[in-house]
Amino acid sequence: MTFEGYDLALIWAALLGFAVLAYVVLDGFDLGTGILFMAEHGSDERDVMVNSIAPVWDGNETWLVLGGGGLFAVFPLAYAVILPALYPVIITMLLSLIMRGVAFEFRFRTNTKRGRFWWDVAFCGGSTGAAFCQGLALGGLLQGIHVENNAYAGGWWDWLTPFTILCGVAVVVGYALLGSCWLIWRTTGRLQDSSRLQARALMIATLALIVAVSIWTPFLNPRFAARWFGWPGIALTSPVPVLVALTAWVFWRSLLQKHHLTPLLCAQALFVLCYIGLGISFYPWIVPPSITIWDAASPSSSMAFLLVGAIVMMPIILAYSAYAYWIFRGKVEVGMNYH
């Protein structure tokens, strides 16, 4: 199979962009469920929370592996620059995800209350840590990475600034919002009521943080400002805040009217909108402010080879994931499946 005449780098940027977005809107709610985990004290409620995401979290997380693997294969320069630049952030994120993943497996297998408590802490801490690190990574990319001679040329702590910490907090709060909305959809009774209350507060906080990050971002890099406020960029960027406001309004109404699924869809739409906003800022860079997607791309023989597999597998994976969500639809009840 040949892909003569196609801009493979652009196709792959779109594919990987999609993989990262899929990761954020999917793993976002199950990390968020973990973030909210210690807020519920009843072991029944906690079990329901875990059960609600148990069938899907692993599939959600695999998008992250695809993203990392895809970056290595298709944009090796970006992979080789971003990961050393964000070294401590990435390692902490991985360790958090490990703790969280095994806590899933092991909290049901312990024989003691104390053991269960510690795996619960690991689950909540791992989820929160992973979310915070993802925010730090996003902030680190936005503020730009210092590159010389195709390698990272900055220091050990470059990623740690007030801006990146703000981004970290924003992602934790945003994921918690997704988690609370997920629980509104999948649970009943007391847990659903407390999730509604949490969702309300988290939505206000999320919107405030989105505004803060958005106002700060153009000041980081004059090219972002030009992109956002100059012509023709403004034609693309101006609808974004309007749509965000509209989404927030729909969310608020659906929450008051006790809808089950609408809040989650609105919260995910909010993430998609922010992601589009980021995409507009980033394009055509993959590592602001110096590396574009074409600079970072593998030779076309590499991109074409892997594209064959992606074209075959991606639709299967998507169909499969959709089917899994369909199978596991419906409310998760207390004591539904064990003890």
Next chain:
Amino acid sequence: MFSLDALQLARIQFAFTVGFHIIFPAFSIGLAAYLMVLEAAWLRTRQQVYLDTYQYWLKIFAVVFGVGVVSGLVMSYEFGTNWSQFSYKVGPILGPLLGYETLTAFFLEAGFLGVMLFGMKRVGPGLHFAATCLVVIGTHISAAWILASNSWMQTPQGYRIVDGRYFPEDWVKIIFNPSYPYRFVHMLGATYVSVAFVVGAVGAYHLLRDRNNRSARLMFSMAMWMALVAAPLQIIAGDVQGDNTLQYQPQKVAAMEGDWQRQPAGEGEPLVLFALPDQANQKNNFEIAVPHVGSLYLTHSWAGTIKPLKEFKPDEIPFVPVVFFAFRIMVGLGLLMFAVGGVGLLLRRKGRIFQARWFQRIMVAMGPAGFIAMLAGWTVTEAGRQPFTVYGLLRTADSVSPVGAPGVGISLVAFVVIYAVVFSAAVIFLLRLMAVPPHPGESGPPAIPHRSAGITPGPAGATQEPALTPDLAPAE
């Protein structure tokens, strides 16, 4: 030699994380194959004991697979964090191979693991067996991609160099590089032998407690047959791979043999049983050797010789002691496992295989032998490739990230701490599962929420009776 600079720390970190990781996928590959055999036997004979044994090991498989997935996540990012120059230079070749591994692993995991773990009652035996077979195929395809990547680093071909980077010229040549078939076969053999000894150890452990436990007898008997057949085949596969290595990576073989200088004509190569290799002075101390035997297995002649370490540049040979001792651990354990298989056959001929308690105790002790040999084997091949990451082309020193030693050191400590917690918990849970005697009417994995989303819904979101063995029941 071993000042702990960023390069050494990065190497230690990689060895540590990949060493822990490899045990679990290898366990998954071999155990999936064993489960397939058990289920096939059950479908043919409809004897309950096969199904009981299948369900017993399926519970263990669920934990092993889960830990393999999370520890594998680290590997896909560690190339970038610690080996960014390597990633930049060989990403165009290795990236797509590893990308394919992710795509196939994803498909397998999302697709059929759920059915295999929880679907027996829902899809019926025939479809369930198909799911088991697909999981087996999936794990083997994963192994094929990983081994292709590693083999290319050992015997690279099918590339062209552009500004110090490696671009693909011919994917068929890249994947089917000269050492690939040998490594793939030898690695699969290692997984089968390792799992045979774990299964044998668990069977022996329960036979010591109850000689009439049918499931334990079955495990033990199957494991002994497997040891008898697979251990010698694995030794042959290793020898054939050694020939290939001698052809393409001669200094690795010289390091394995502890062979520093050219032997006098007609003397042939000795078999060095023991020595303390001295890298600085390029000689062995305290050497104990058997003349000519080395020639037999290296050159298949009485007096053939190989190119010794002194005839290479000193900066193009690996650190010999590590390779030398790891090789002896691997071969020693391999011969021991072969011997155990032979003793098992003798006892079987005498009809005493289920009675000989001393032999069962030996088998319990030999439980981890296969995995230790496998780790030693990987140490031989990876440490023996040094000082290169891509053999003969890219030096390890030119592969590392521009990250300072303190950072790599701190992250190494963090890995050690977290892995200590996670893997000891995993091992404790596995041993606890293995300590429960198999019994008739064995249930499958307990109805806990499970990870993958199978074609059939698992217990999460579905109503199902709990199937907890008493000692796995959660505390009230």
